Amino acid sequence: MREIMSKPSFAIEAQGLVKTYAASGKAPEKQALNGLDLSIPKGSIFGLLGPNGAGKSTFINILAGLVVKTAGKVQIWDIDIDIDHRNAKAAIGIVPQEISFDAFFTPYETLELQAGFYGVPAKERRTMELLEAVGLADKRDTYSRLLSGGMKRRLLIAKALVHTPPVVILDEPTAGVDVELRRSLWDYITTLNKEHGVTIVLTTHYLEEAQELCDTIAIINQGRLIACEPTPTLLRRLDKKAVVITPMDPLGQIPVGLSELEAALRTDGTLAIHYRPKDDSVANLLAKAVEVGVRIKDLRIEEPNLEDVFVALTSATGG
Numbered sequence: 001m002r003e004i005m006s007k008p009s010f011a012i013e014a015q016g017l018v019k020t021y022a023a024s025g026k027a028p029e030k031q032a033l034n035g036l037d038l039s040i041p042k043g044s045i046f047g048l049l050g051p052n053g054a055g056k057s058t059f060i061n062i063l064a065g066l067v068v069k070t071a072g073k074v075q076i077w078d079i080d081i082d083i084d085h086r087n088a089k090a091a092i093g094i095v096p097q098e099i100s101f102d103a104f105f106t107p108y109e110t111l112e113l114q115a116g117f118y119g120v121p122a123k124e125r126r127t128m129e130l131l132e133a134v135g136l137a138d139k140r141d142t143y144s145r146l147l148s149g150g151m152k153r154r155l156l157i158a159k160a161l162v163h164t165p166p167v168v169i170l171d172e173p174t175a176g177v178d179v180e181l182r183r184s185l186w187d188y189i190t191t192l193n194k195e196h197g198v199t200i201v202l203t204t205h206y207l208e209e210a211q212e213l214c215d216t217i218a219i220i221n222q223g224r225l226i227a228c229e230p231t232p233t234l235l236r237r238l239d240k241k242a243v244v245i246t247p248m249d250p251l252g253q254i255p256v257g258l259s260e261l262e263a264a265l266r267t268d269g270t271l272a273i274h275y276r277p278k279d280d281s282v283a284n285l286l287a288k289a290v291e292v293g294v295r296i297k298d299l300r301i302e303e304p305n306l307e308d309v310f311v312a313l314t315s316a317t318g319g
């Protein structure tokens, strides 16, 4: 594994990736990926974020070989999936969103079967080591259907690791998981990365999760990449609030005197002035607005959230 790991500069690289789902019944054709370019650095914990329907699952399913791409190029650990799909697939372990394994096998059997499926020779198997790592050693012979939801999720992680892939993809790993288990899964993910050098890619709806775990975050929307930045850089964009003013009289345009501010007229007639609390004050912004003739009927302060980043980024990229 070490030897392979020093090779590529990217763990996963997608160029111009397109996926069009054919029309079926009344559902029209759907372009889920729209020329996606994405480079995931090796050794990173990489967060893939996006609103519902952005194309995250489609991307992961293409990597997993479950969805056939329409166009574009994908390399996993430097292996082109069109040229050597088998080895490309062997370089990743995918932890799916849905819990899926045979309820009548024990955790031990589940991992052994998966190792067999990947052709891992018996002497190279790490079944007990993996069960210990995910805290299921004492459940090795329990029917999987009798495990708790959290244990099942941990078994899924172990299952994705049996062939020692250098890249592990976790699709919504903590959706619907309680806080305590979420914490222990985060710890385990971090250990895999820091101590074993595994590249981790995770999709999540939770900004907080991405913020805490990921060193790099990509945001996709409508099948396109709209941001891919080191987490601190992206979060700096979030260090923003907005004063939203409802004017007494409708504003036809942003008053000229506010042009040096980051102001926007919204479709509901409000004027939003974005600012960084550390650089500016609400009092100062309101004084400027009044000075240029805005008569304030009402106002509120908006806190930043991921939705704002999406909106800001998508309008900035015209997407």
Ligand SMILES: Nc1ncnc2c1ncn2[C@@H]1O[C@H](COP(=O)(O)OP(=O)(O)OP(=O)(O)O)[C@@H](O)[C@H]1O
Binding pocket: 021, 022, 030, 031, 032, 050, 051, 052, 053, 054, 055, 056, 057, 058, 059
């Ligand atoms: N098999 C399919 N047939 C037709 N359309 C599909 C299919 N799978 C996904 N889509 C559509 O493609 C778009 C992208 O879906 P995808 O599941 O990849 O998004 P996502 O980012 O994973 O969303 P979520 O966060 O809700 O899981 C959506 O509009 C979805 O309805």
